[in-house]
Amino acid sequence: MKWSQIPLGVLQTNCYIIENTDQSCLIFDPGSEGKKLINWLTKRSLKPDAIFLTHAHFDHIGAVDEVRDKYKIPVYIHEEEETWLVDPKLNGSKFFTMQNLIQARPADFILKKEEAIKLGDFEFFVYETPGHSPGSVSYYFEKEGFVVSGDALFKSSIGRTDLPGGNQSQLLKSIHEKLLFLPEETEVLSGHGPITTIGEEMDSNPFLNGF
Template sequence: MLQVKIVPVTAFAQNCSIVWDDDSKQAVLIDAGGDAQKLQQEVEALGLTVQALWVTHGHLDHVGAVGELARVWQVPVIGPQQEDQFWLDSLQDVSARYGFPIPEPVHVTQWLEGGETLSLGSHQFEVRYAPGHTPGHVMFYSAEYGLLWTGDVLFKGSIGRTDFPRGNHQQLLDSIQRECFSLPDDTQFISGHGPISTIGYEKQFNPFVASKAG
């Protein structure tokens, strides 16, 4: 069975997900955005073996601990799409501007394009490419459990910002329609910040996209 523990990290309270297979105790971290020692302690307390670090996009609060944890655990970094390379290249500069600890560089092992299947134990996840918040943003979807990790594409009652470099509002709306709202209404999603919601709820009530849900 698939298990998930959400651990908020950084001053931005970014939802890092520890995702693991109950049988094998194999785990991945989705968006290890900071507080590396805290995440290590959580993983150790759960008795897990981390297999990889999955990344939705290159913003500092989603990748701040990735470089350090990849080195400590000797695991691959999977994602995002390569258009976010410029965000990863500027990670230290951006962190300094925000007054964050200067993170170790992030070296991506496998860039994603969308459509790939990632595995964790016996569980499979579909990669969905959803640019707009950043040009290389991806999401991870478990059809088996009806669970989607949206990063900063879609939130409960809101959507991602597009005022950062290479953000694109229309592209974001298109991504939400194509990659989120095409999923079953009862699909739950874990976003980069804030509470869990469902696709059906956002179609009906999200003021940024509800009227466009059809």
């Protein structure tokens, strides 16, 4: 099983494709440029099984319906942001002048708690990591050694908390209690920017020191 990072859209939001040896795959945060993403998947003969969202800000959801309709696959989101997909005010697209209004149909499955998920041969754990937004979650693949953290934790930084529903103290609590408890070698697949590791952020992230 392996992952690929595909930056999409004007904000270069990282979409992640987790693929198995049988060419089945999961899609995390198809933020924009649906045709580009579909072409990427087609060239590799990959067969998506589902879309999982780390949260519902507009730059993470822009291609949800295009990709969902192409492959006839379900979408998963946390219940705290269940209504954000359909509401440009909640998902933030209403307030960014460079961005068209973003709306998507409601998700097919609602995540309501921290839990282990098994979908085909894919097995991972959902951690609730609010702070950047109320319904932010991180997806931890223990056997593979990586976590899809969305906009919670970045290389040498953390997610912004000045958007509606953001809370910095809550975000720092999420990072320390959920993410920093993972093995130090765990790769952090962030919503923007380069990959990092839990150990690297424990040692050098200026936002986490002194918490």
